[in-house]
Amino acid sequence: MKLDSSISAVITGGASGLGAATARLLASQGVKVGVFDLNADLGEALAREIGGVYCQVNVTSSAEVDAAFAKSRAAIGQERILVNCAGVGGSVKTVSRDKQTGEIKEYPLDNFERIIQVNLIGTFRCITKSAAGMLTLPVLEDGERGAIVNTASVAAEDGQIGQAAYTASKAGIVGLTLTVARDLSSEAIRVNTILPGIFDTPLLQRASEAVKAGLAAQVPFPKRLGQPEEYAHLAHTMITNGYFNGEDVRLDGAIRMAPR
Numbered sequence: 001m002k003l004d005s006s007i008s009a010v011i012t013g014g015a016s017g018l019g020a021a022t023a024r025l026l027a028s029q030g031v032k033v034g035v036f037d038l039n040a041d042l043g044e045a046l047a048r049e050i051g052g053v054y055c056q057v058n059v060t061s062s063a064e065v066d067a068a069f070a071k072s073r074a075a076i077g078q079e080r081i082l083v084n085c086a087g088v089g090g091s092v093k094t095v096s097r098d099k100q101t102g103e104i105k106e107y108p109l110d111n112f113e114r115i116i117q118v119n120l121i122g123t124f125r126c127i128t129k130s131a132a133g134m135l136t137l138p139v140l141e142d143g144e145r146g147a148i149v150n151t152a153s154v155a156a157e158d159g160q161i162g163q164a165a166y167t168a169s170k171a172g173i174v175g176l177t178l179t180v181a182r183d184l185s186s187e188a189i190r191v192n193t194i195l196p197g198i199f200d201t202p203l204l205q206r207a208s209e210a211v212k213a214g215l216a217a218q219v220p221f222p223k224r225l226g227q228p229e230e231y232a233h234l235a236h237t238m239i240t241n242g243y244f245n246g247e248d249v250r251l252d253g254a255i256r257m258a259p260r
Helices: 018-028 038-050 061-075 110-133 164-185 209-217 227-240
Strands: 007-013 032-037 053-056 081-084 095-099 104-106 145-153 189-196 249-252
Touching: 007 018, 007 061, 018 032, 018 038, 018 081, 018 227, 032 038, 032 061, 038 053, 038 110, 053 061, 061 110, 081 110, 110 145, 110 164, 110 189, 145 164, 145 227, 164 189, 164 249, 189 227, 227 249
Parallel strands: 007 032, 007 081, 032 053, 081 145, 145 189, 189 249
Antiparallel strands: 095 104
């Protein structure tokens, strides 16, 4: 897909981190970008910076997602690109024992459901609604109609202690990639997924320098945290390379996560 001002994109979780880096890169190519995010301050600021449109949305709500797509499409047109970056984390063991009292605690299922709803079902919700919109567009000269990039995590393949819900949600995204790519192949829409390793996103920026240094030391090479711009460049490749389809790609400096 050739990127220029005739192309529109939607980035979920687009106000910061991986999503913001992707929004900036696509906008630098002339693409009109819809920034979907819960954080209005960051989302509106980024939309002003790149000349896009901000849409406040919770991806667990079909009504909010519908309204966000309607607002974005009214402002910049039907998107041909969707990049799903919205997600949440959390760490709770499946069962645990209180070290002082010996009390046995079970994983709070409402938390498990919340993470699945945001990361997995939220991603699929946005895929279906965006793809339905893409079907209203004609194919481009290169034969393509659209491209979708999802965000999983290396935790999908080597989740750490306490990451049962997060791992399940991200493994689900990996699991649906090829199937959805096949579902949409007859409509000339490609689907790929990135599995980031340890990236320097706002979540990690709250950690101490010692903690970040320890995480960076776990990466075989280069021994540093990933930069959001590196994610954005891989997303750009998945969007522009017409033979890139149905793939799940780790972007992690060759790290394989230890149990903790």
